[in-house]
Amino acid sequence: MRIFLVITLSFFISCGKDDSSSEVTPKSKYTLSVTSSDGGTVSLSGGTYNYGESVTITATQNSEYIFESWSNGSTQNPLTITVNQNLNLNANFVKRKYPLTINIQGEGTVREEIVSSARSSDPTEYNSGTVIRLTANASRDWVFEEWTGSVTETISEITITLDKPKTVNVRFMRYFDYNQPSYFFQNN
Template sequence: GWSGDASGTTNPLNITMDADKTVTANFSPIQRTLTVNAANGSVTASPNPVNGTYDDGTVVTLTAVPDSGYQFDSWSGDATGNTTQITVTMDGDKTVTASFSVTLGINDEKFKVPFKLYPNPVEDIIHIESKEIVEKIKIYNVLGKEVVSSTMSNESINVSSLSKGLYFMIIETTSGKGVRRFIKK
């Protein structure tokens, strides 16, 4: 806005020079908002905290940090790529999403409970054989998205609604977890 012998925010400003005048133009930086979305992980931003307001033109470095058991996949929205660290130039309001997926290490110590799945490949019903009581069953696709979840101690699961492809089944028992892969045909 204007101060001194002028007021308001009209631009351009017309002044009648009928005497000596002092006019000051007051500028404030344009503010841009950064919104970051992340499930199963978090994102750090430098400078300022995530979802902060930045002066126009500020270059912000974003770093994806996956939760335990997850891995970083990619950025979407106003940023793209699959490296854990990117920069965003705040030349407008920006929304960025960090995508994470489940890390399934077949030989991972966390997944030590043995069990069998049959038939494999499966068409409709897959059977679970374990020496322990199964408390939870979860099935993930190859992208790490959970597609089936059951808290019943089933010995078989109907997978007829799943698309053809590779899947991972994780079972939970009182002593831990086990993981096996299977093919839906």
């Protein structure tokens, strides 16, 4: 009888669940969507990726733009991410900014008027491509003479496109009216 019990017990144990073969569970798939703002492109638009898969994305700026950041806050470029959830990612670009320096020689003022585009958040710089109208206004007893520097011109109103840092010099000269009578010389 003992032998019968040992054989029966062996039979039940061998007929149980086979632990040596584990069930294959499919890997989770996630969607990655990649876009860009005006001013640049991205190396891929996204796709479906397995959980844990690494993906490298490069943001390329257009002329006169700068890559600023990704929508997830990263400033790395190229950016490598490990996919562990569905993700929408945007590359942010901003216009380059350039200073305009105006030097005044003599007595007068220069009025700056934006013709197109806009001034940046920094009051000393303009966004790239901004067109500015500069008007030289001479003080009393002074006259406008010329613009020099990034622009050479002899008219008092000019337009300038900021596509790099620029410096303009405006020159005013003292006005003397030689036709005015002189009180220092008397006719004898």
